[in-house]
Amino acid sequence: MKAAFIEKTGEPQVIQYADRPDPEPGPTEVLVEVGAVAVNPIDTYIRSGAVKLPIEFPYIIGCDLAGTVASCGSDVTRFKAGDRVWGSNQGLFGRNGSFAELAAVDQDWLYPSPEGMSDTEAAAGALVGITAHLGLNLHGGLQEGETVFVNGGTGGVGGSVVQMAKAAGATVIATVGSDEKKQLCESWGADLVLDYHASDLDEQISQFAEQQGGINIWFETQREPTFDRTVPLMAQRGRIILMAGRDARPEFPVGPFYVNDLRMLGFAMFNASPAEQRECGKAISALYSQGAWHPQIGKLLSLSEAAEAHALQEENTIGRAGTLSGKIVLQP
Ligand SMILES: NC(=O)c1ccc[n+]([C@@H]2O[C@H](COP(=O)([O-])OP(=O)(O)OC[C@H]3O[C@@H](n4cnc5c(N)ncnc54)[C@H](OP(=O)(O)O)[C@@H]3O)[C@@H](O)[C@H]2O)c1
Numbered sequence: 001m002k003a004a005f006i007e008k009t010g011e012p013q014v015i016q017y018a019d020r021p022d023p024e025p026g027p028t029e030v031l032v033e034v035g036a037v038a039v040n041p042i043d044t045y046i047r048s049g050a051v052k053l054p055i056e057f058p059y060i061i062g063c064d065l066a067g068t069v070a071s072c073g074s075d076v077t078r079f080k081a082g083d084r085v086w087g088s089n090q091g092l093f094g095r096n097g098s099f100a101e102l103a104a105v106d107q108d109w110l111y112p113s114p115e116g117m118s119d120t121e122a123a124a125g126a127l128v129g130i131t132a133h134l135g136l137n138l139h140g141g142l143q144e145g146e147t148v149f150v151n152g153g154t155g156g157v158g159g160s161v162v163q164m165a166k167a168a169g170a171t172v173i174a175t176v177g178s179d180e181k182k183q184l185c186e187s188w189g190a191d192l193v194l195d196y197h198a199s200d201l202d203e204q205i206s207q208f209a210e211q212q213g214g215i216n217i218w219f220e221t222q223r224e225p226t227f228d229r230t231v232p233l234m235a236q237r238g239r240i241i242l243m244a245g246r247d248a249r250p251e252f253p254v255g256p257f258y259v260n261d262l263r264m265l266g267f268a269m270f271n272a273s274p275a276e277q278r279e280c281g282k283a284i285s286a287l288y289s290q291g292a293w294h295p296q297i298g299k300l301l302s303l304s305e306a307a308e309a310h311a312l313q314e315e316n317t318i319g320r321a322g323t324l325s326g327k328i329v330l331q332p
Contacts, residue, residue: 002332003100004306005060009049012310015061017303023096023104027075030107032085035067035119037098039309039328040127040156041317042270046091047310051246053092060097061306064088065105066113066122076107084113086122088130089277092270099306101332108274111281114289124327125160125284125295131269132160133280135219135241136168138272139265144169146216147209147235153190154181156327157243158221159296163188165219167292171212173205177322184325188294202229209233217241227252234262242266296326303332 003020025031043061045051066086069079079085087110091097096104113122135157136142148165152158153174165172166189174185175196185193192208194201209215214235223245230240231253242264257264269277287293301309309328315321 001101002303003060004062004303005058005097005099006047007057007059009047012044012047012307012314015047015307015310017306020058020060020100022102023100025071025073025104026106027073028106028108029073029104030076030079030085030110031070031072032065032067032103032105032110033070034065034098034101034103034332036065036123036329036331037062037303038064038123038126039313039330040064041313042127043091044310044314044317054094056094059091060100061091062097062099063090063092064123064126065090065098065103066119066126067103070102072107078107079110079112084119085110086113086117086119086126087111087281088126089270099303099330101303106274109277111278111285114285117285117288120297120300120329120331121288121295124297124329125288125293127269128156128160128327129164129284129293129295130272130277130280131157131243132164133283134267134269134272134276135243136161136164136217138276139267140217140219140239140241142168142170142217145171147171147173147212147214148217148219149205149209149215149233150174150219150221151196152176152221153185153193154296154325155221158219159185159188159326161219161221162190163293164287165217166190167287167290170217173208173215175201181325184296206233214238220244224248225250227257231256231260231262234260237261237263240264243268297329298324298326299328301328301330303330306330
């Protein structure tokens with residue numbers, strides 16, 4: 001099979017696209033004929049060596065995938081050949097990466113694709129959808145009628161948070177970097193969408209948040225959270241969700257945090273158990289069937305262009321180029 005893999009960490013150009021042996025599914029594994037994969041920032045951190053996870057070279061890159069079951073190991077009970085599936089969390093902790101024509105994936109990490117959902121859509125919504133769902137629900141305890149603020153409301157995770165929070169009956173405030181992204185975010189029902197370049201940004205958030213009785217969940221997708229700004233905008237018992245910024249060391253206003261009974265929750269999606277992630281997978285597929293989940297594809301490339309895809313992801317997540325609106329999806 002053809003696959004995108006690395007033999008050492010480094011710049012995007014270390015990614016090779018060449019033949020690798022077809023994987024043999026183990027007893028609980030499903031062999032997936034991959035229809036589409038998507039790039040996530042974590043893929044670029046692993047490839048560059050910035051995040052040191054135990055990997056063996058040659059290492060097939062990538063977490064997300066969607067495709068069709070080609071065959072199943074002897075103990076697989078959830079799937080059969082011909083089923084359409086999607087999943088994430090591959091290429092981590094010794095699991096095979098997804099950027100290949102074929103991937104052997106434990107049945108625990110796969111979910112049935114809902115009717116009508118293409119492989120490109122399913123791959124685009126995989127890791128980011130699960131992350132948003134975990135953050136809002138398992139960690140954030142979102143309740144209907146609460147107010148959610150999303151910094152970066154059309155980013156991979158942010159766009160998913162906006163859609164899921166709206167589907168759960170929340171009022172949503174989001175920030176974006178352009179008029180086009182404002183329109184996209186509004187099309188998902190976000191109640192207040194603000195340009196993060198605006199000089200009166202915090203006043204506008206504050207005015208709206210006050211009318212709502214404060215922000216119940218602040219979903220921070222940025223790598224440098226600004227707590228002096230966030231904490232005063234929170235409702236009593238509000239939850240601040242942190243999921244990015246490994247090296248960030250922001251200042252923190254302790255007084256207004258504790259006297260308002262605030263909580264701060266950090267999480268990494270890859271720590272969630274297969275059962276927890278399967279709950280998210282089921283909920284995400286159901287949202288798609290209800291028309292409440294629209295995974296965004298910002299750029300469609302061929303799997304052979306994996307190095308370009310990584311460079312583009314880095315330009316946006318780290319370089320903040322703002323040239324992407326949706327996920328980078330690749331097809332074998
Ligand atoms: N903990 C976890 O489990 C987990 C899971 C997934 C991702 N992550 C991390 O979460 C972060 C976001 O991931 P992602 O996939 O959503 O990245 P992404 O798709 O690159 O999104 C980045 C977002 O940041 C926005 N942004 C840029 N500058 C901004 C500013 N000054 N103020 C507000 N928003 C700004 C962008 O908005 P515009 O496009 O409008 O400019 C875009 O919406 C990454 O650091 C990633 O590593 C963590």
